[in-house]
Amino acid sequence: MIIQDKMIVKSQKEIAHNIFEMKLSGKLVGEITSPGQFVHIRVNDSYEMLLRRPISIAALDTAANEITILYRAEGQGTKSLSTKREGDIVDVLGPLGNGFPVEETEAGETAFLIGGGIGVPPLYELSKQLTAKGVTCVHILGFQSEDVVFYKEEFNALGETHIITVDGTAGSQGFVTNVMEKLGTDFSTYYSCGPMPMLNAVEKMYEGKKGFLSFEQRMGCGVGACFACVCETTEGSEKNYIKVCSDGPVFPAGVVAI
Amino acid sequence: MIIQDKMIVKSQKEIAHNIFEMKLSGKLVGEITSPGQFVHIRVNDSYEMLLRRPISIAALDTAANEITILYRAEGQGTKSLSTKREGDIVDVLGPLGNGFPVEETEAGETAFLIGGGIGVPPLYELSKQLTAKGVTCVHILGFQSEDVVFYKEEFNALGETHIITVDGTAGSQGFVTNVMEKLGTDFSTYYSCGPMPMLNAVEKMYEGKKGFLSFEQRMGCGVGACFACVCETTEGSEKNYIKVCSDGPVFPAGVVAI
């Protein structure tokens, strides 16, 4: 169930240039059903910034009643969020949307997880859940440059991890597609989250494979009521428009027109 | 000179119901020239509350480089100000306006200081400076009720102090004018700050005496540029309108039409 929770900041730290890791605790944690779901955050109490910010759940620790979010402090709102300190209260709406289907990959099978930039976070919880169930995860993570690479160790600990940067300052130089070309298509399922051009390239390159993509869109309500966050669907799909917030953000490959 | 200072909160405490005492430190302190001047405060960084709040300087400690302000957390802005904690930074413009003329009372003479509610604060620094110079100060301070009485001890330490409350829960029951009637007019100068009806009554009762009144008005700029804070003058005055922020807030009795 979606709830509006006053969550407590357990920790906040800058883990890469302008990239923050924040741990939040509250009863919302108990409502999360799948990796790739997101939360909708009020960055402060002022009405100056009226809209909530959608941020993916990057890790879930049910025992500790905690979630981790990883975000880039770029605009006004995320910058304000980055000033929160341990013990502060944050107004969080969630969990929202439908995440990545873990059940689509069987134990013993291999899954490719492809993330770009600030699309990487939801793949972490996904990988945790897949590997826990016995799936072999291969991570292909693209970043701009070394200073914004994050969670390299964490992904490494879960499985084979390829880092690639646009400027070559970390891992190999290029785009995730360069790594994908090299690794071939010997896997059962792929899961991806990142900027639209990346999702586009991934979907093309893996045509015919089973895959799931997570999309971004500017949001109003976050719950499906305002029609702000729609994506066009491909021809032949039964609906013309789907909502990223409540129908997504994860859709099977081929559904969204990109 | 007027400066815009990032002052540091040295302390903040609630000294009566919704009445806060805040000490601020910064180079603005060195610019203050007279008691009754005020500062113009941005209550937080958000543009949601755009306008600064005018608050009187209640006490000045040049040695410690500190000022004290006393304010009622009533509306949105002052409530936000009351959430500041030691070490926080506050954007303060000041010192503004022309304060009470200490030089208008000679050593050995007696001054009556009449304050009402949240008009009491500037009288404290005034009394400190008058008594320091050898003036005998008599304080007549009116409040609504006991829970909002503040600085009783502090005024007591400087001179004779009469507290009077509307509901009689502290001091005697009634209005400052009841005390004034009893005390007679055996003084050289009076100084007053409080709500308009009180200033009106004080001015009437002390007609013919030398007196100085401090006025309030809603403000924009605080520096004399926007014409928001004008008061009408009495007939025969050379200007038709005067500005509370830059011509005042203190005017000699008889200048402002009340």
Add this chain to the structure above:
Amino acid sequence: MNRLSVDLPGLQLKNPIMPASGCFGFGKEYGKLYDLSVLGAIMIKATTLETRLGNPTPRVAETSSGMLNAIGLQNPGLEGVMEGELPWLEQFDVPIIANVAGTETADYVEVAKEISTAPNVHALELNISCPNVKEGGITFGTDPKIAKELTAAVKAVSKVPVYVKLSPNVTDIKEIAIAVEEGGADGITMINTLLGMRLDEKTGKPIIANKTGGLSGPAIKPVAIKMVHEVSQVVNIPIIGMGGVTNSQDVIDFLSAGASAVAVGTANFVNPFICPTIIEELPLKLDELGINHISELVGRSHRF
């Protein structure tokens, strides 16, 4: 006695609070969060004759204390609403106000005629003020003569009272209000959004794909209050006020300005529980003001 009850043409409201059109879909999403029967009424998303896909994305952008939207009246069309949305809402004890939009008079008339027959639709809200569609919409709301004619045409076919939703993007809103009253409107709802634009900091291009959007939220409240204040003094039909309501004090302000009930739009996105929260707080506000019944507040900004 219910201190919050309000009687308006076609609408016996338990309380004066209702979600504004377009900010609450057709109720399903918020219906998962709380019991919709607590609401005074629900203004559903604009309904047009045919299915509308709306504008390309991005459709929203944030501004200081406000937001821009250019949804473009996306909705499943008259049939979709009659069959897929309204029946579901019947389970709740809450009157529905159906927001009707179109590109020409005939569309409006057809939608109004049909949708006013739905058992839970107690009133229509004629949307002559949508700034986000190329044709129709706002053009009907800026010319008093056209506004009056459209109102009369819809009134002639509607089985329920007709409220007309006014645009603030006009030189003199009083003129339009008087015109729709003359056209037979049973009430007025106001204000729809102001036209605005936000540019991308890097490219300098409009963020919203439609370029301009409708500005809503606390930023526009002073404009809305001013307009409700003036319109309520020149018409004899009730007003449902809106524009930037985020808390119970804002509701008091709109009633004081002259509205008889109040709609909450953008604030639902900030706090999905805002409507029930306000409804709970209102009696406390009345106590504070020493007032028995909420109707005593209506128009106190200009009465006596």
Add this chain to the structure above:
Amino acid sequence: MNRLSVDLPGLQLKNPIMPASGCFGFGKEYGKLYDLSVLGAIMIKATTLETRLGNPTPRVAETSSGMLNAIGLQNPGLEGVMEGELPWLEQFDVPIIANVAGTETADYVEVAKEISTAPNVHALELNISCPNVKEGGITFGTDPKIAKELTAAVKAVSKVPVYVKLSPNVTDIKEIAIAVEEGGADGITMINTLLGMRLDEKTGKPIIANKTGGLSGPAIKPVAIKMVHEVSQVVNIPIIGMGGVTNSQDVIDFLSAGASAVAVGTANFVNPFICPTIIEELPLKLDELGINHISELVGRSHRF
């Protein structure tokens, strides 16, 4: 090369930043805080033929990300400004734009004729959009025909270029803009304030003594940007944009929308050093955007 210089009719500006009329008095107060010669220009407070005392107080009220004002054109009158204010400003190397107001055409003409002879007045700003006076002011700004005639009448007597200040409180601002261009305006300044109202929470009465006031500040920026965007595409005269500018990014936005220079109003009250601060920041903004000269930004929201 000065990366910030802007050439407009009558105005050779070192940079495109100037305080907006009414938010900077006649410069004396802010002149104590910094050297006024750093400014691109100064728009002085509205000048009328006779001394005006303005409206009763309260004259200002705060709103979400904005403020309302109803000063009512308080000013020392033409003679007072010519003798008491303008000469003092001559010590600074900064062109003055004189804001001219009146209740009838004859007033405007008389003030314009006189004040345009002052050596440091390089342009007039015809205020046909003041919402806070009963007569004149805004009525001139809502009717294209009257706006055009007034512009022509003032143009005929002015010794310096004439800019006309437009009101946003109209159905179609393009129409007014085109009319004043036809009337001979050398430029347009926009926007003046939106009409708004705030009520006292306890009494329900308007806080501002004049009841309504003009809304300014960040809240209105999206409305201003939208209007500059549309007007700049239908006229061939330059625009000085304003409405909610609080930082250098806002300046970039107004230029992108189509303004050639930008005025800063309410933000002076928030931060008295805002104009020099923005002027210092602009070159850094240009670097960030990889742009040589600020004029390259003008109208990029709708160019190519």
